[in-house]
Amino acid sequence: MVKCRICGSELLPFISFGQMPIANGFLRESSFADEFFFELAVAFCTRCQMTQLLHPVEQERLFHENYAFYSSTSVRMAEHFERHAQAVHKHLSGRKDPFVLEIGSNDGILLRHFSVAGVRHLGIEPSANVAEVARNAGVQTVSEFFTEQLAVDILRQHGEADAILAANVMCHIPYLHDVFSGVKTLLAKNGLFVFEDPYMGAILEKTSYDQIYDEHAYYFSLHSIQYLSRKHGLEVVDVEALSVHGGSMRYTLSHDGEVARSEAVDALEAAEIHQQMHRAESYDSLRCRIEHSRNNLIETVSELRDQGKQIVGYGATSKSTTVINYCGFTSKEIEYISDTTPIKQGKFSPGAHIPILSYGRFLEKYPDVALLFAWNHSDEIMAKEKGFRDAGGRWLTYIPEVRIFS
Numbered sequence: 278m279v280k281c282r283i284c285g286s287e288l289l290p291f292i293s294f295g296q297m298p299i300a301n302g303f304l305r306e307s308s309f310a311d312e313f314f315f316e317l318a319v320a321f322c323t324r325c326q327m328t329q330l331l332h333p334v335e336q337e338r339l340f341h342e343n344y345a346f347y348s349s350t351s352v353r354m355a356e357h358f359e360r361h362a363q364a365v366h367k368h369l370s371g372r373k374d375p376f377v378l379e380i381g382s383n384d385g386i387l388l389r390h391f392s393v394a395g396v397r398h399l400g401i402e403p404s405a406n407v408a409e410v411a412r413n414a415g416v417q418t419v420s421e422f423f424t425e426q427l428a429v430d431i432l433r434q435h436g437e438a439d440a441i442l443a444a445n446v447m448c449h450i451p452y453l454h455d456v457f458s459g460v461k462t463l464l465a466k467n468g469l470f471v472f473e474d475p476y477m478g479a480i481l482e483k484t485s486y487d488q489i490y491d492e493h494a495y496y497f498s499l500h501s502i503q504y505l506s507r508k509h510g511l512e513v514v515d516v517e518a519l520s521v522h523g524g525s526m527r528y529t530l531s532h533d534g535e536v537a538r539s540e541a542v543d544a545l546e547a548a549e550i551h552q553q554m555h556r557a558e559s560y561d562s563l564r565c566r567i568e569h570s571r572n573n574l575i576e577t578v579s580e581l582r583d584q585g586k587q588i589v590g591y592g593a594t595s596k597s598t599t600v601i602n603y604c605g606f607t608s609k610e611i612e613y614i615s616d617t618t619p620i621k622q623g624k625f626s627p628g629a630h631i632p633i634l635s636y637g638r639f640l641e642k643y644p645d646v647a648l649l650f651a652w653n654h655s656d657e658i659m660a661k662e663k664g665f666r667d668a669g670g671r672w673l674t675y676i677p678e679v680r681i682f683s
């Protein structure tokens with residue numbers, strides 16, 4: 278019996294995807310024999326309502342000097358974080374020499390705006406390669422994992438933080454109690470802790486099961502974040518639904534009772550009850566929809582291959598690792614995956630070992646069908662791939678359901 282890492286209650290496992298490789302573990306042929314696999318299984322906690330991985334992978338295996346995800350590869354995300362930086366900066370105006378801390382600052386996609394504006398800032402980024410890119414862009418960066426101990430050290434060196442920011446990283450950290458203790462220690466009395474992550478409500482709504490992979494140790498709901506916050510003397514004072522990453526939620530927290538709570542929090546509480554997010558049955562029914570989606574995708578790909586169509590993947594996303602391996606696809610079905618990230622090119626996809634080729638290759642000779650693994654960047658991609666459509670190319674997606682379109 279595995280216990281909830283947030284509240285200690287007995288967990289309710291609802292799906293296992295079987296043995297999975299590291300989602301961002303793009304590899305060379307020489308490493309095929311030592312590839313690491315683990316059981317990707319998810320459980321729901323009926324007490325605190327935190328959905329979580331049953332067997333999280335140790336963080337050093339995921340985040341290191343060869344981390345393959347560079348935040349700034351997406352133009353749309355760069356714009357998203359620029360807007361966020363402006364809003365936070367505006368909120369801090371009037372404070373004397375404010376200090377902004379970011380957990381999981383990656384290549385500096387968000388903090389570079391504070392750096393340019395001359396605001397005191399610090400990024401915490403354990404993956405040394407992406408941290409180096411941030412430093413080169415003028416972003417002060419410490420290459421370590423955020424912990425309560427580190428928070429104590431930062432407090433001593435830099436003083437309290439007026440804003441602690443985090444995007445797509447809180448859900449990566451299995452030891453969340455330690456992180457929340459660190460935030461409690463470091464946050465100024467009138468400071469804000471603002472973080473965003475893929476939202477469980479969106480996964481339930483879109484059956485976006487490809488959000489489930491090793492890095493995502495948790496799938497947050499407002500309820501689960503409120504439970505966790507209360508344990509640490511923090512309070513959720515605002516929430517904002519975001520369209521990025523296929524449906525995220527931004528949570529704003531303050532010290533308990535320091536900031537008035539917005540109506541958006543009450544509205545989301547009600548919406549979660551309406552969506553039945555507290556009920557175990559909702560997760561059972563998600564499992565059924567996931568299995569149905571897999572069967573449809575396998576069938577559609579097989580029909581296209583029978584018609585002699587060439588299928589290639591578009592975007593070697595971490596999310597695609599779950600889909601490819603869960604559906605059992607190999608390079609027989611998906612000839613290669615096109616990706617714009619240099620560090621992924623020339624390598625092979627985790628588990629299935631499908632070649633990752635440059636975006637230039639896709640442009641050079643369009644395939645018949647492009648399997649849209651980067652579906653969360655769909656707007657950006659559709660806008661730039663008119664040529665593919667004009668050449669008769671068709672898209673295959675599986676979110677929210679399996680569908681071919683031109």
Ligand code: SAH
Binds near residue numbers: 341421449
């Ligand atoms: N904030 C960026 C990056 C998200 S990827 C964005 O939204 O695009 C998650 C990042 O968090 C990775 O760069 C990873 O190295 C970092 N990370 C993972 N665990 C961490 C931890 N415990 N403390 C700080 N950063 C962490």
Ligand code: TMP
Binds near residue numbers: 352591658
């Ligand atoms: P993400 O879904 O985790 O943000 O990863 C997106 C991946 O897709 C990343 O490896 C870059 C790649 N990509 C492309 O190849 N072309 C594109 O147009 C976009 C937006 C992303």
Ligand code: ZN
Binds near residue numbers: 282285322323326
């Ligand atoms: Zn729990």
